[in-house]
Amino acid sequence: MVKFGVVVFPGSNCDKDCLWAVKDMTGEKADFIWHESKDIMKYDVIILPGGFSYGDYLRSGAIARFSKVMDSVQEFALKKNKMVVGICNGFQILLEAGLLPGAMLMNKNLKFISKYIYLSVENNKTAFTSKCKKGQILRIPIAHGEGNYFCDDKTLNSLIKNDQIVFRYCDEHGKINDETNANGSLYNIAGIMNIKGNVMGMMPHPERAMTSKLGSVDGNLVFQSIVTHVKKYL
């Protein structure tokens, strides 16, 4: 079985949802990892969950990146066949830690946005989206105040060139423009990965879209893709 570790920071609040998504819905193994723990190499996948680590003080994720566990996550990400997923606040932490390029600004409309949105799968040849079709439209909720992705032109060009953009905000028909941009993100970016393809951050919450009772099952595609990828190496 694939072993997931879900990191718990002070202020994380999607940790239990992630554990549930992985354990109950995907049927794999999962443990919580306290942010002071350094022992994470036994896991195949580390999830940095959503929430408000350290109250989002200073900048979202800015304090959490100095947790003991993040030193280990840096090492973990360098290892072969190890995967790191940051969801919402987890994505912000990955950016602050420099594991992914860019930064988050406040949403363009200055509001905390909590609603179902549509995502286009920009790249389905990744360990996180192999179960999706290219351009497939996923319905997954967002819940954040600072999810307005920003990077400089050089970084954006390299993200595009290297197929590192995984998800983009769109409408239900897959149209990608300013009107369908959920929070003002540059290039409608909702999720990106590193060049190596083993670290991915996304603002939408796949763990909240695991069963029709919650309004969507599309989040399963992300977790199933990860499990399929890891099982190739087990």
Add this chain to the structure above:
Amino acid sequence: MAKVKIYVTLKDGVLDPQGKTVQFALAKMGYKDIDSVKMGKYIEIETKNDGKELKKQIDEICDKLLANPNIEKYNFTIE
């Protein structure tokens, strides 16, 4: 003993929705001659380090934690 006053602001060209909203509000209040408003953070540090190394240390603190170089710049004064 030294007091350091640090200002962290968004880099030029980075979208500042808070600044824009305040500017919009000021214009509505009749302050039509205001061309731009930028929002930032002000951080005050008191430190026992008042020697030559202080400037270097504050730069380090800003680079590592207080400002995110992707989107922000900073300046500071030492008293």
